Amino acid sequence: MTDTQHSQRRSQATASVAAILAESAKRFPDDVAVVVGDRRTTYADLWAQTLAYAGALRARGIEAGSRVAMLVPNVEDFPRVYYATLALGAVVVPVHALLKRGEIEYVLRDAQASLLVCAAPLLTEGAAGAALAGVDVVTVLAPAGGAGGPGGAGEAGGADAPAGAAPGTRAAPDRFEDLAQESEPLDTYVPRDPFDTATILYTSGTTGHPKGAEGSHFALLEQANTNLLSTFDLHRGDVMLGALPLFHTFGQTCTMNTGFRVGATIVLLPKFDGDGALAAMVEHDTQVFMGVPTMYMALLDAATRTGSRPPLRYAISGGASLPLAVLERFQQVFDAPVHEGYGLTETSPVATFNHVGTTPRPGTIGTPVWGVDVEIADPETQDRIVMLPHGQIGELVIRGHNLMNGYLDRPEDTAAAIVDGWFRTGDLGTKDDDGYLTIVDRTKDMIIRNGYNVYPRQVEEVLARHPDVAMAAVFGTPHEQHGQEVEAAVVLRTGATVTPQELIELVAGEIAAYKYPRVVHVLDALPLGPSGKVLKRELVQQFSAKPAVTTA
Known part of the structure; x- marks a missing residue:
């Protein structure tokens, strides 16, 4: 504004x-707000x-x-x-x-x-x-x-x-x-209209130039208050690990703004790696961890090299779907429940969560947060919102106090994204009769092989269950006969003996024939974005140029 x-x-x-x-x-003037190294x-x-x-x-x-x-x-x-x-x-x-x-x-x-x-x-x-x-x-x-x-x-x-x-x-x-x-310091802050823009956060730009999502003071404040009132289990004096990058909406809103709002202590990590994060969590008696799935995987890997554990009470996962095998291993190794949620830059970010006070339902992103509606709409109807019955796969749409003001100077993009008051997420999922939502996949990540829809997350869940697999990403590459071919990239644990063909056979034995990957690439590391998400578009670019020998 x-x-x-x-x-x-x-x-x-x-x-x-x-x-x-x-x-x-x-x-809380004398409470410690931030720890960086030995500085408090x-x-x-x-x-x-x-x-x-x-x-x-x-x-x-x-x-x-x-x-x-x-x-x-x-x-x-x-x-x-x-x-x-x-x-x-x-x-x-x-x-x-x-x-x-x-x-x-x-x-x-x-x-x-x-x-x-x-x-x-x-x-x-x-x-x-x-x-x-x-x-x-x-x-x-x-x-x-x-x-x-x-x-x-x-x-x-x-x-x-x-x-x-x-x-x-x-x-x-x-x-x-x-x-x-x-300079002369300010005496206090300047008041603004609640719906003035406070932040401009740029989306990842997977479908063109990044767009600046304008977050209002109201949306960001209401997000922190809602997180604390009925969503997260956070209290004054809790020690939180600040491993999520603060330039990203997850770390900025959920860790920093929400943590400071309640009077927590945030242990900031300038750069994340599993061993360093685990050591910091142990040193500072960290009770709350927030991270994306790749961080959970890195912490589990680090835990194989030390028996030291922090006194974790609570863990929050977001940013992408956490494979069930990883969630279960983390809960066992760190003796703390993992609560998954879901949100986007455009929704400030939290839209759904496995709320405090309820037993989390692994594999789901929970139910909508207070004051926010999340439904499933027909992804094919673009000019209006057509709701689908419970149980059907469709596009998640969101409305509520958490929506952005719009994309900076992009009225057409804003109009395409917010239809009938609902934000179109581009994510595919389902909603059950209890109101719990499950993400199936990103619309853009869905693979169509021989006319059948393949959701990479389902394939990744099977790969993640293998004890030799540390990380897995499934993606589609162009194919003359099938339209797209299902491929996977995996990072193996130290000392792993499994072969790509064995992984292919494992998945083929558990899901339908059109879904399993015909090629498995073993990599030293998966390409990650600044927030820790796997950049599947880079995998598609890397392997689309290579001829793949596929099995029927």
Whole structure:
């Protein structure tokens, strides 16, 4: 929302996501908010540092309605910059940490960002992308006396460095920490209309250029409150592992915003790996873990190398379907229940969950969260929503307080995604008579072989049950005779002896003949996106070019 639109208020009510940290700083000033390595930051200190950062942003010309992009890993500076931007009434544009300069340029241009706050280790791509977009840069995490001076860590090229320029050929970005010390801090946060845009989060762009989903203050606040009231099992003083990237909606809303709202302590990991995560969980007596399926697999792998276990009370899985075999192994190894949920960037994100107080139903994504409706619609009817009876496979559609304002400057895409007030997810699933939903697969991931629908998740579940398989992904490749062929890529555990042909025979013995993979590729690792999801489109591209010997 522009400031002109803001002057025409919908109501006299105000709201700000920055209130999450501000209020907890008042209520729990001496509680530890964030742990990074051996550094512990209290809520009072984190809010004071945030107000100082907000003062620096104001001195840099940032005001209500400005867009501030941030390229920062999971360290204390992420919440500082995030809430400082919101405290000014500006809009946060988190940038995925793995993007390259051209992708960063696209996000900065599309969001019309006024500034990029970039961590020094990410300046090589970040500053280059900002230069291409003509956006000013300030840096965090650069050594004192470094960025802004000769020989500093910030000399990866300033915002005015030409594309392809050698490092250090232009002035390095200013250190944000120095600017904060020199500026007058804010007294408190600036109130906004509840439906003003607070964040612009870019979708993965699997079907074209990424789109910026605008999240309102209301949707994000209501999400945190709903998570705590009736959805998650979280309490003041809980120690949570902050392994999910905070630039992604799952980590940002469910870990950071919800965790800070309740007064939890978040142990942030700048980079996730199974051994490091397990060690951090043990060291800090972590009680709550949130992760995507690949993180669960990595923790199970790490658990084979140590007998140490954290005192986990609760685990939350989202982002993709967790294979039942992995869920069962995790519950056994870590002695904690796993509750699955479901959501998207466009839904803030949580839409359904196996709620606190109810026994989770493994294999389902639970029931809709409070105030949100999730139904199954006919995926073939695009111009209106046609509901299907319980039990039938169709497209999940969502409506409620958690919906985005829309896609930034893309009214046609917004109109196609939100039909009759329902957001079309593109995910296929079913709903039973008890209201429990099950994801079958993404519409785009479904394979059609000889005219029959093959849902990769069903095949992956069978592969995941084999003790030698650590990870599995099933995908379709073009085939002259069958239309598409079913193939699988697997990562095997250390010491595995199973062969690809044995895996093919295993699956062929458990599911229909048209569904089992005719080819199994053994890989050292699966391609993963920044949030830990398997990038099946890369597998399709990699193996579509290779002739495959298939069995009938």
